[in-house]
Amino acid sequence: MSANNWTKPASRPQDIDNLVSGVDRYNPSNVSILEDYLYHQIRSEEYDCLANLAILKLYQFNPDLYNPDVVINILVKALTATPAPDFNLCISLLDERTPNTQSDEPDPLPVLLPLLRQLQDLLYKCRFPAFWKTYGSGEYESLRDNYTVEVTGFENAIRQVAIRAVTTTFTRIDSKRLGSYLNLDGKDLDAYVKALGWSVDNAGIISVPPNPDNQIEATVVQEQIKLPQLARVIAHAVKA
């Protein structure tokens, strides 16, 4: 995997790129452009971490702009990037806020933030069955009904997190085990595995296609001598 697509996703429009790369990113009047772009990402299953960090940066400098719904959506999107550090990078920019007493509506972030951090923790620890159980529990209803339901393909994006972990670790995996990681069973699971292009044998064992991470090989690392190491010896020999 390369970091190129992370620093500049192919789907990022040119005007957003100019904004994110230049000093314009500090201009508070651009926040709505970036917020619109976030909602575009949410609808079309795209993801652009750096652009979203730029929103949080503007919130950090201009507390008046703060919009908790936007923050929560950014964090939800960042969850799907695990095990990349995106979620933490977002939290790093969330300076503690003095509660705004004037506002009529209560700020949902203080309640949801610990829940989101719990989800990120489970994902980062590869506790996928526990993730689905927690995410489906009553406590998370407000997150599901108000936020993740709007994020197109959220659950599939989380499944991708699990698939990435499985791909690196397994050559073959029991379909029941994989099902528990993906929160899928029966026909849904069959369809999902088929869509991945993975094959299943009669006993329900799924073969994970070979990739650089699940091919293991014992190697002996040989020493390589670079020219600069020998520079002094050679220089001396020339002088003598």
Place this chain on the structure above:
Amino acid sequence: MSQQRMALWAAEADIDEDVDLSLAIGNNYGNDHYEDAPIQPQIDGSTLIAMQQHMAQQAAFGQIPDVVKGFIVHFHQAVKDNNLAEIMVAYESGWNKYTEKFYSKTEWPEAEVIAPLVKDDPIFLILYRELYYRHVYSRLQPNIDDRFHSYENSCELFNYLLNSDGPVPLELPEQWLWDIIDEFIYQYQVFCTWRSKTKAKTDDELAMLAESGPVWSSYSVLNVLYSLMQKSRINEYIGAQREGKSVEEINEIVGEYGQKPLYRMLGYFSIIGLLRVHVLLGDFTLALKVLDNIELNQKSPFTRVTACHVATYYYVGFCYIMLRRYPDAIRTFVTILNFIMRMKQYHTRSYQYDQINKTADRMYALFTVCHALAPSRLDDNIANIAKERFAEPYAKMSRGGQDALAAFEELFLYACPKFIIANSPPYEDPVAIQALVSPSPGDSQPDLTAPTQLDATHRHLSLFLADVAAQTPVPTLRSFLKLYTSLGAKKLANFLDEDEEEMVQEMMVVKQASRSISRLPGTEGTGLLQGQTITTSDLNFVIDENMVHITESTVGRRYAGWFIKNTERTQKILDDLKNSPLPAPRANQSASAPEQQQKQAKPTGQKVAWGGVKTSA
């Protein structure tokens, strides 16, 4: 007076509408500004107060030791002549010498007092105040006036540099230019930390903070750094240089400002300054992104000032840790720690040596942290020093478990940057601030010195510790895996006394922990955020349904270092032998004794040795 100065930086509000940050600086700064120094009573309306001030200043002037007066006159002359060598002497040794001698516990004379010595030269007085406040911050306890005035003085300096009619004819040593940027950010950081502690503020302080506006605001600080970068067109300069353009072409590109060493170096240092500011504010990606154009190698111009060189690597390395890119962090620390070790012999007496040493020690701590998380063989030498210095925490961290977390926390808090909160507590809102200062009854006793709940460091710490905690099972699992080439999952779970499914999920964490994004050799110049996934562990495994297969990469014996070292040693011995005089024949010893002594006294003289024979042969 302070009112007038503040007006310039109130331009901050302009940023809101203004796209171009350099424009936001504005030109509403009165040209007559320098004429209102209080030393000239005719400008001050009320003569009586002015007279009193004048007399007090004369008294203060009388107190200054003559050598210091002489020093200031000399210093001023050097600055006026743009005599870099003399400025450097005054700046590096003179100032420190007289600080030790006369001002180790008290302020230097105020700029207004010494003004007659330098013929009221406004530029020198700004530079003098820069040193004056730096001394207050480093040796004494700055009060709120110092904090505000040092900000105003920095603004005057940057305003002079950026908004004069064309590039200013000033020249300063690179070291000083770095110190100006470095100190500016340091004072900003200290101010933010002080500001975020709402308790233990006097009423006067609360009132001043309520009105402080742009003083040390994040936008003001970024504004200065970006303006210096834009004015010097430093990024264009670096780009043009990389493309190998000629001097004329580069001069064309960078314009009249960028051609001058003063602006060019300030531009460079502002990039490093931005790196630091972004780290302090917790924006680790943006911090690395501003360095996109800078090549991290020993040839880069920012390495010419050692303090800058060291700071750059410290902040870059720290960013990599927060990005979970431990191999990159390790490489960064190893490079600079090796450099510091090599330069030790030259720098021990430099006044910055202590500071560099402290930073180095923090980097050893961070290196230890990374090494525990992603063991590598990059540099045994540095690894050994780090393990020796932090032996106990290192042992705990590499064992894993609860003790490990405490050790990670200890080293992180010791070595992390001094994080700040971007915004002020609501000093302008008396009700809100009152609620913060005196919490409702029932809350615990307010601790006057502790930071309030607005503590950035602990936020970053908790994120880092959560990452680390996720990895705590890794060392144990690895130590079991090392013993086998294949092993049933159930059996492994039994060893660990764990549920099989839980253990299999932990195995995915082990796999995850042994992969990292990292910059690859040969990709210099592509930006510090770029990289590819690499393997960070010697131990590799894969799960085939319920069977774990394990392999381990081993390292062949290394010979090169040994042979190179001994070849060099032999060459040196041979050289020494060739250069030493032939032993005098025994018979003549007494006769030629004086001559012999003479020869020994100056061994650099004529060499009657094998070397000579060889060259003539």
